[in-house]
Amino acid sequence: MGNNIKGKVAIVGIGETKIGKHPGKNSDQLAAEASIKAIEEAGLSKDDIDGVLTPGSFEGAYSTQSAHSAIFAEYMQIHPRHTAMMRLGGATPAAMVEHAALAIDAGLCNTVLIAAGDNRISGLSRQKTMEIMSSVGHPEFEDPYGPLIPGLYAMVARRHMYEFGTTSEQLAAIAVAMRKHASLNENAVSRKPLTVEEVISSPMIARPLHKFDCCFMSDGGGAVIVTASERAKDLRKKPIFLLGAGEGSTHEHISQSPSLTTFGCKLSGENAFRMADLKPQDIDVAELYDCFTITVLIELEDLGFCKKGEGGAFVEGGRIEVGGQLPVNTHGGLLSQSQVGRASSLFHVMEAVQQLRGEAGERQVPVVNFALAHGNGGILSTHCTLIFGREER
């Protein structure tokens, strides 16, 4: 691998809607609201945007519309030179940043709008949500046995406990840290402090995952603007440079995964760190996809922040809280800020940007030179790791 995209592009604008309930707004309205904020923040106009990437949404017709990025560009009255709808589950927003870098570096476009909105609470019925949640397995070889998403992640948690002695209290420490960070974020939904005891005494969803080991859904939207580093320097906001990007996938269906404790995040992390020429210990803050507590534990290990099997001990003692060795999900993550459908890992990316700009307010980590954002999709199936820095290097 010779040429790479290290330092070639930067994020120059971010925007997010209020996260919560937005009855009466569709997913595109939410994505547009965030996009307008991001474009304005960058000091650009919509006519400067010549690339549009979207993940679609879970809502109605859009859930199956393959040309969603064109629909959204039309809605925004943007006429892109490059556009794509990407579908890698929860890894999509992170992977769209990587894709934007490739497209810009290849000269296909100069300035890309990545926009995602979803209204899973207000736009979908409970019945529809349950249908989506219960159709993630293989239609012939898994779904007949009744797997729901929590049940599938529970298998990974149970295996981790079996192999390494990981405890429910250790998983709970992750939920507690996310909640503590959410309490410092005005745009988080669950902000009341949580204790380990409260997590492990919350209702069992799929053994060994309790209610507070699982994320919950809200409506919301987010957007980021990516442009070439050269152009970025002339814009309003301090550019946050993309230094490393990598993907990895070992399976789509968990029954076909070669391992139940190591996943594609190992490969995506290795690729991203190699490109950035950095090591895990160089990272000051990590924004890790957290659909469940076990997801964070697996990512911490596979990305190299601790050894395989030592994630349980690593997350204890406030080590992943602001003020600790490696603050994780300083915005509160999916576990406490909330899951916002296909926009989800975009909030991890935006928080990495906020932390690097030094604009994260009460939850700001004092010194942040390098931040990592990671998206995970399916049942630990698709992974994209991004490493950002304040300088081009």
Place this chain on the structure above:
Amino acid sequence: MAAFEGDVPYILALVQLEEGIRMMSNIVQCRPEEIAIGMNVQVFFDDVTEEITLPKFRPWKES
């Protein structure tokens, strides 16, 4: 999902077959607390409808 309502709590498992394949299935005919990773199970064929038969597993018992 209503189809599974009467079965809750049901056991979802990955079963490693002696033939080398790993497959998802349900462990049935035992209580959840009797299940352990690594336990031996044996297949049986559950005619869930007239047209569909699913391989499921129950704890291994010497015959």
